[in-house]
Amino acid sequence: MKKSFIVANWKSNKTVKEAEEWVVQLSAISYQLSANLEIILCPPFTLLHPLKLLITNYQLPIKLGAQNISPFPDGAYTGEISARMLKELGVEYVIIGHSERRKYFGESEQILENKVKEALDVNIIPIFCVQGKTTPVPERVKIIAYEPVFAIGTGNPDTPEDGNKIALSFKERLSQDTVVLYGGSVTPENVRSFCLQENISGVLVGEASLDPKKFSEIVQNASKI
Template structure:
């Protein structure tokens, strides 16, 4: 049975001190009230990772980087390698987020390097894909997402692909307060699972966790997670409030 996953993406928010307090609050709530069958992940800024790892019960809560470098090491000022991320105690890395693609020019070529390095260093990639509003309005979202996957993670071996988590993020619903309807979300995630089955086989497709990421909140998480192909969420703003994040964890 594939895993249910709720991963928070704090983005560029919180100081270290604020992040540690948030992590401690989430840790306490999850320990007392969190659904036992849900994998919980906190995606923190680089500066916070070690402190958050030390603040939570890592047997219950995983910690994720929001990115890693496309190079293993060397003269790349300001970059943080996958090996560095792994050394902090993090277990996951978010890759391919629409904000990285749009604001920092991350291409499929760059993302292939990042995914390979993440896997080499024992990190679990949470790999993002998804379309902008103009693509959705043109009705070409399926082709667009298919191309995103074919150019990147579909180049992996079956063994390596089996180690990743996919997150579908409709860009038009990120931080906008607009959420894809549960029908739209289910339709796309079922499509992605079908692509995985075609490429890697039905068994791999059935074991791959596919998350929805796009203004998921305590108000709509139950409806979204009730769909058969939605295995959880990549949560932005709501992950910055411990009580809201818990409500999403318990929304299955």
């Protein structure tokens, strides 16, 4: 049985109090979790330390991820959060190249390559986002998330079958060992259809991950595969 990933991207949402309420509500929900399913929560930087404590205190089977990382090491880079800083906070994964970062912050392929290098240098695993079959992927990336721009936050996901074809094209281009996730309007209702596809190994969840009930349903439905 293949290993699958559920990655929650909170984007620019939630205060510390709201994050605590999310954890409390999620911990109160009873659900079965597959041993082959890894849950990764990627909150804003301000919530990384509080959530690390909450996840530990409530003994939740959740790994911590970041939504961004500096393309530079420690130093005179005002406003940046370096890989070493994230590692100290218990971050194990980081999203790199999300379509919103490319669109609103103009992140170039060179910047993204630098971010991947910085992450790998401290053993943080990049989850590299791609928008189509021709998106460049830096060397040493093992996990990619296919997120068609038309599906991000629109409620109009790609079809599982088309997602599977795109995933296969990346495996053929990069390596059969490449883990491919699908991202874009993932819901409790469609998550199982995506995870059942041969070449898709999980999902990147945006809006639906903000609601603990919806997120638990996504995890539950993905665990039924």
